[in-house]
Amino acid sequence: MTPIITAVLVLSALSGILTLLLLVAEFFFANYGECTIDVNKGDKTYKVEGGASLLTSLASQKLFLPSGCGGRGSCGTCKCRVLDGGGPLLPTETPYLNDEEQKSDVRLACQVKVRSDIKIEVPEELLSIKEFETVIESITDFTHDIKGLRFKLPEGETIKFKAGQFANLFSKPYEDVKEETSRAYSISSSPSDNKAIELVVRYVPNGMVTTYVFKHLKQGDKARLIGPFGEFFLRDTSREIVCIAGGSGLAPIRSIVLDMIDRGISNRKATFFFGAVSQRDLYYVEEFKAIEKEHPWFRFVPALSKDDSDHPYEKGIITDVVARNYGDMKDLEAYLCGSPGMIDACCKVLSSKGMPADRIYYDKFS
Amino acid sequence: MKQTPELDRVQEKMRPGVLTLKGFLGNDDRKLADIIAADQQALLRLRINADQIAERLQDLADRGADLMEQEVQVDNRYLIRVRDDRGKIPSPWEDGLFEKGDVDLVDQQTGKALKWNRLTLRLIAKHRFFGGYGSEYRIDPDVAYEILALKPFVDRSPEAI
């Protein structure tokens, strides 16, 4: 018996001493102390525990750089300029950076470690991306498979976004879904309504988040949102606008129109074509009709593809309706939102009417 | 075919609630390798192959597509409705992201139905996975053979001659 006990004791003592040694070493070598991250020349400063990557350090401070691979250095999307304190460019970064980027100190945030005070520069929009713990203020049934949700932000918090952008909504674990899951939905409310946001959600069969929204989420529930994201928003020009949407694609267009009203933009004509199958697929009609009456620059054109009943709307497929409403479209710009198939079909029609491709804006959520 | 650790990982991702709400396996509790092998046997017996099925389904989906997602009759035989949803879904084999949108097909002659999307088609074409028993996305080779009017596949590769 004794030899076994001595053996165990001796080995434990040895491991114990070495563990102690490791802890001491960690204290001296792996302890970088508190570091300051300076964003956009003093716009924001964060104090973080040194030693982690820039990407995760920023995420812990709720500044979310885009990242497709989760920090493994395989997607190259978490680029940002590191002006000072980033250390040398690493071989894991060079494949993702062209010469010009390397010269202007662009780095991959997931590869740069925060070891000392560091100065970085990120696109202005990213600073407004925030995470919100919201409460569902209301849920409205728009059609048989589309709902509108209004989320109230926590007391004192506001969201800054451009009309047309989207936010990611998280579902809580339910049934077989064991983890929080997030999906992108366009914001339908106006940027001036900044203490809450509204999203429009279309039910996707077997969709993990839409099923949660349709079957489980109730008024008064808590919900987590991150946003805003996206390059789909109204450009500052004076061109006439044509908006085309179908289904839940109405959301960002509503936001854009409400934003134009709030900002008093009345020198640009805007026409909103909304494609649907029959009258039961229409929603927000009253609101758009009211806007049309009050603001002469706006026109609302719902188009029904398969409804032979007596109705005041245009008949036919949305692309045909757009085509017969315009002659030459080379001086217009277009904002599209809908299914990928609809966007492709609309792009074709718009190009055939002379609209340059770089003036057709859409968001495929890809 | 042997159940490799890689297939274990893939099968884990196919469970309900991981990538999709209901998963890819239905109520099938066989190992993924056995599911694939059993369907491969069925294809050999029917003298058709997975690419034929995938190509035929893709062709039907292309011809059944409608901008307003309405039902379309194809070949005077099938009623097809193609949904077009926003967003992408990853493959359990981690080899790509596929646009969402289910295709529902009903064969008016037999009344039998099939359901698939871009991802499940890819799983058939690339990985020979047709779905577990009881999964609504299962393309059973026997059913496919019966209603898709497939001709026996003639192998013209040099090895077969």
Add this chain to the structure above:
Amino acid sequence: MDIQNVHPFVIFFAAITTNNILLTNFLGMCSFLAVSKDLKSSLGLGAAVIFVSTFTAPINWLVYHKLLVPYELEYLQYIAFIIVIAAFVQIIEMVIERVSTLLYLTLGIFLPLITVNCAILGCALFLVIRQYTFMQSIAYGLGAGTGWALAIAALAGIRSRMEKKSKVIPELDGAGIALVITGIIAMAFIGFSGIVRIN
């Protein structure tokens, strides 16, 4: 001559030349073949091996003679040596990461793999078998590490030159040609035999 009377300096040189742990015992081959493509990273790995072997050899000597022998636990030597080596590799990993991120990334997986580098364990076992004294074990650890580093640097130098000038048949490219070169270097090292003798 009794081994205890050999000067540690002699042991040090013998460990580099006549008893080179890599070229005569063929220990530590995996990282030797994998990291010897360019000189810079092989020198880094060589330095890491020198560091680990120099420190672990005397510590393992102490562990063996002052801990295991008195309690008659010699049969635990493998596990005890491995624990010591593993802890030291952890420490050196922290140091390298702090001092040079570039080197840390170049070494990549091979840094933690030093733990299972057979040259390091072999070094600890040899000093037990050959009954070195404490001072001799320090010299042996330093010498074995230096010898290993010298060998990998030599191979890396040859390989990086060959990459530019030589045409290797594809079947032999990579590990194959590296093994052939290693054999030739090992033969060259036979030329040292007779200069010093320690076993």
